[in-house]
Amino acid sequence: VALKLVDLGEFGLIDRIERLASGLSASDVVLGIGDDAALLRTRPGEDLALSSDALVERVHFRLDREDARKVGRRALVAGLSDLAAMGARPLGFTLALAAPPSRELRVVLGLVRGLLDVARRERCPLVGGNVTRARELQLTLTVAGAVSRGRALRRDQGRPGDRIFVTGTLGRPALARLCGRPARPPRPRLEVGRRLARLPGRGACIDVSDGLLADLAHLCRASGVAARLRAERIPLPRGFAAACRDLGTDPRQLALCGGEDYELCFTLRPGALDGARLSRRLGAPVREIGFLEPGAGVQVSPPLPPGSPGWRHF
Amino acid sequence: VALKLVDLGEFGLIDRIERLASGLSASDVVLGIGDDAALLRTRPGEDLALSSDALVERVHFRLDREDARKVGRRALVAGLSDLAAMGARPLGFTLALAAPPSRELRVVLGLVRGLLDVARRERCPLVGGNVTRARELQLTLTVAGAVSRGRALRRDQGRPGDRIFVTGTLGRPALARLCGRPARPPRPRLEVGRRLARLPGRGACIDVSDGLLADLAHLCRASGVAARLRAERIPLPRGFAAACRDLGTDPRQLALCGGEDYELCFTLRPGALDGARLSRRLGAPVREIGFLEPGAGVQVSPPLPPGSPGWRHF
Numbered sequence: 349v350a351l352k353l354v355d356l357g358e359f360g361l362i363d364r365i366e367r368l369a370s371g372l373s374a375s376d377v378v379l380g381i382g383d384d385a386a387l388l389r390t391r392p393g394e395d396l397a398l399s400s401d402a403l404v405e406r407v408h409f410r411l412d413r414e415d416a417r418k419v420g421r422r423a424l425v426a427g428l429s430d431l432a433a434m435g436a437r438p439l440g441f442t443l444a445l446a447a448p449p450s451r452e453l454r455v456v457l458g459l460v461r462g463l464l465d466v467a468r469r470e471r472c473p474l475v476g477g478n479v480t481r482a483r484e485l486q487l488t489l490t491v492a493g494a495v496s497r498g499r500a501l502r503r504d505q506g507r508p509g510d511r512i513f514v515t516g517t518l519g520r521p522a523l524a525r526l527c528g529r530p531a532r533p534p535r536p537r538l539e540v541g542r543r544l545a546r547l548p549g550r551g552a553c554i555d556v557s558d559g560l561l562a563d564l565a566h567l568c569r570a571s572g573v574a575a576r577l578r579a580e581r582i583p584l585p586r587g588f589a590a591a592c593r594d595l596g597t598d599p600r601q602l603a604l605c606g607g608e609d610y611e612l613c614f615t616l617r618p619g620a621l622d623g624a625r626l627s628r629r630l631g632a633p634v635r636e637i638g639f640l641e642p643g644a645g646v647q648v649s650p651p652l653p654p655g656s657p658g659w660r661h662f
Numbered sequence: 663v664a665l666k667l668v669d670l671g672e673f674g675l676i677d678r679i680e681r682l683a684s685g686l687s688a689s690d691v692v693l694g695i696g697d698d699a700a701l702l703r704t705r706p707g708e709d710l711a712l713s714s715d716a717l718v719e720r721v722h723f724r725l726d727r728e729d730a731r732k733v734g735r736r737a738l739v740a741g742l743s744d745l746a747a748m749g750a751r752p753l754g755f756t757l758a759l760a761a762p763p764s765r766e767l768r769v770v771l772g773l774v775r776g777l778l779d780v781a782r783r784e785r786c787p788l789v790g791g792n793v794t795r796a797r798e799l800q801l802t803l804t805v806a807g808a809v810s811r812g813r814a815l816r817r818d819q820g821r822p823g824d825r826i827f828v829t830g831t832l833g834r835p836a837l838a839r840l841c842g843r844p845a846r847p848p849r850p851r852l853e854v855g856r857r858l859a860r861l862p863g864r865g866a867c868i869d870v871s872d873g874l875l876a877d878l879a880h881l882c883r884a885s886g887v888a889a890r891l892r893a894e895r896i897p898l899p900r901g902f903a904a905a906c907r908d909l910g911t912d913p914r915q916l917a918l919c920g921g922e923d924y925e926l927c928f929t930l931r932p933g934a935l936d937g938a939r940l941s942r943r944l945g946a947p948v949r950e951i952g953f954l955e956p957g958a959g960v961q962v963s964p965p966l967p968p969g970s971p972g973w974r975h976f
Contacts, residue, residue: 378709382884383817384747384869385713385807395692396710398789399699400756400804404796433698442714444758444802475712482718488758488802490714493699503697555698570696 353456354449361453361479365443365460372464372473376439376494379475386475388439390494397436397493397500401427405485414530416455420462420487421533422608426557427491428470428536429610433555435501435545436493438472438538443489446482459487470538499545501614506552506571510615510640511622515540515632517585518560519592519599522606526595537612540632544612547629549620551640559607565646567613574643577604579650583635601652615640667770668763675767675793679757679774686778686787690753690808693789700789702753704808711750711807711814715741719799728844730769734776734801735847736922740871741805742784742850743924747869749815749859750807752786752852757803760796773801784852813859815928820866820885824929824954825936829854829946831899832874833906833913836920840909851926854946858926861943863934865954873921879960881927888957893918893964897949915966929954 353361366381378387390396403409403426409419424441431438443463447456467474472491515537524531537555544550554567560582568575579600592599616622627634667675680695692701704710717723717740723733738755745752757777761770781788786805829851838845851869858864868881874896882889893914906913930936941948 379814379816384744385711385750385805387748387809387814388710388712389811390704390710392706396702396704396753396806397699398702398754398756398804398806400758400791400802402758402760402792402794402796402800402802404760404794406797407795430698434701436699439710440712442712442804444714444716444804446716446718446800477714478716480716480718481721482716482798482800483720484796484798484800486716486760486796486798486800488714488716490712490756490758490804491699492710492712492806495701497703500693500701502693 351453352449353447353451353453356453358479364457368460368464369474372467374471374473377473377475380473381476386440388475388492393497394494395497395500397431397434397495398490399427399430400488400490402486402488411455413528416458417462418530418532420459421466423487423489424463424466425533425536425610427489428472428538429555429557431491431493432537432541433501433553433612434493434495435499435541436495437542438470439492439494440473440475441489441491443474443477443487445477445479446486448483449481451485470536495545501541501545501553503552503554503567503570506567506573506615506640508573508640508642509618510551511636512575512613512615512638512640513634513636514560514583514613515611515634517583518556518609518611519588519603519606520585521608522602523588523591526597534610536610537632540612540630543630544614549617551615551617553612553614556609556611556613557607559605560613561604561646564613568644568646573640575638575640575646577638577646577648579648581635581637598653604648604652665767666763667761667765667767670767672793678771682774682778683788686781688785688787691787691789694787695790700754700756702789702806707811708808709811709814711745711748711809712804713741713744714802714804716800716802725769727842730772731776732844732846734773735780737801737803738777738780739847739850739924741803742786742852743869743871745805745807746851746855747815747867747926748807748809749813749855750809751856752784753806753808754787754789755803755805757788757791757801759791759793760800762797763795765799784850809859815855815859815867817866817868817881817884820881820887820929820954822887822954822956823932824865825950826889826927826929826952826954827948827950828874828897828927829925829948831897832870832923832925833902833917833920834899835922836916837902837905840911848924850924851946854926854944857944858928863931865929865931867926867928870923870925870927871921873919874927875918875960878927882958882960887954889952889954889960891952891960891962893962895949895951912967918962918966
């Protein structure tokens with residue numbers, strides 16, 4: 349018979365999670381799981397970056413369609429992508445796990461194993477959190493990172509005249525979801541973020557989680573500017589356009605509105621590095637896709653077909 | 663008609679929360695609500711304390727019995743009590759809020775107002791978080807604090823021979839719950855924790871959230887020691903014993919197992935300050951209630967009547 353959470357109890361579950369997370373500690377962690385709070389250490393001249401995000405079953409993931417371990421990986425990638433968008437290096441994360449007592453232990457530990465896969469790869473140890481009973485399965489992650497003072501990348505630093513860039517390609521996760529086979533989550537752009545934070549002429553930065561159009565709109569609102577995007581400049585994965593047409597979907601629309609890309613969208617002042625030299629400096633493919641101007645909102649040219657904007661929570 | 667979350671939308675709700683939280687910023691906050699992550703600043707020689715906790719409707723609170731604003735207050739008191747138990751000063755907190763779109767805005771904003779009541783009083787600004795749709799109402803708070811290096815209070819620093827102390831009185835919140843009229847949450851013992859962190863001869867420390875017996879058992883496990891409690895030394899509120907007897911409840915049992923007291927339980931080495939001088943030094947009433955010895959577990963003498971231990975999540 350499959351073990352359920354109720355068979356293990358709160359402290360049994362915490363013990364199992366602690367054992368799975370062992371050996372993951374890092375030099376920035378003074379005190380990990382097991383006390384009233386974790387203790388983390390930043391270096392002199394660093395600020396702390398802190399971000400929380402919740403994933404709810406049947407809203408953000410479906411375990412009948414996706415493996416629990418993949419969901420866990422995606423959850424921490426999303427959290428670390430927020431640190432990447434600040435130019436921060438990860439210090440550690442906490443997990444608040446809510447689940448019905450009748451849920452199978454295998455599923456819940458699968459989620460945790462997925463988190464820890466990414467935690468190991470990106471060197472971001474699990475340092476604490478809590479577990480609680482609930483009717484609905486929910487993971488809330490809080491990631492903590494460190495960034496040199498005055499160097500953090502922010503949404504509100506865009507200016508008219510800035511050129512807009514995006515890393516990697518957009519649309520692959522959206523296409524995979526459309527086909528009912530969620531793709532493995534990309535790696536968060538932590539190294540790009542840290543390099544960008546040191547780049548002369550950097551402007552604003554945001555990670556692409558809700559879809560480029562929605563996220564760029566956040567950046568514009570925070571910076572008090574408008575954006576113009578050239579649709580044909582949007583970097584698409586190989587074979588993406590053909591696959592979209594087979595499905596009767598507009599490729600640019602899917603790439604711009606799909607979300608969960610976890611790429612970085614950022615702006616640079618006129619005269620800053622660009623092209624292949626910029627890609628080399630940041631250590632990742634980067635494409636110029638438009639510019640900022642006075643005003644508000646995001647305009648795509650040629651315009652997208654009507655309908656289907658980004659994700660809505662309520 | 664009562665406004666519901668669905669009428670406002672995700673960003674409408676975030677705007678409302680942001681407006682409620684405005685004017686709450688503090689000197690430790692470099693960047694608050696609105697970016698991919700908040701930026702917080704510690705002082706030189708300080709470590710970061712980080713703790714996450716989730717409250718789920720019908721598990722941790724019931725809005726048919728308790729005002730939303732009180733629930734919100736209790737939630738942040740619980741989080742700050744974890745910082746108090748580390749000897750940390752608050753820097754800020756994030757809120758991950760999950761709620762059904764059909765919930766009344768008034769209720770959800772009531773929870774937020776309660777959080778902000780405590781945030782203002784204890785100078786711990788709301789710096790970020792997220793809101794999401796869910797079938798169940800849930801608040802997950804992550805509190806961040808700062809504590810001088812090497813000074814943090816920990817659970818694992820108890821030694822045989824240490825004397826055990828507790829602040830304030832125990833049992834009032836449990837009695838109020840038993841009577842179906844939840845009491846206003848106490849203030850977190852932040853100042854006591856910070857003073858204790860500087861006290862020569864300090865041992866281990868934990869806050870009383872699950873009930874003194876359960877929490878002291880955590881402290882003993884972490885420190886690898888046993889505890890002996892003198893039941894008649896447990897500090898009870900005025901009139902508490904009589905009220906318990908009227909309800910047919912054992913007062914010591916309720917005080918030791920009830921929970922949500924948010925007092926600090928700590929140990930001191932033999933020869934450290936005690937009595938009235940200790941209370942003056944810590945700025946709060948403090949009572950010696952027992953001692954640590956070699957072994958494991960918590961023993962109460964005279965023993966409690968059988969049955970009813972602490973809170974179980976699964």
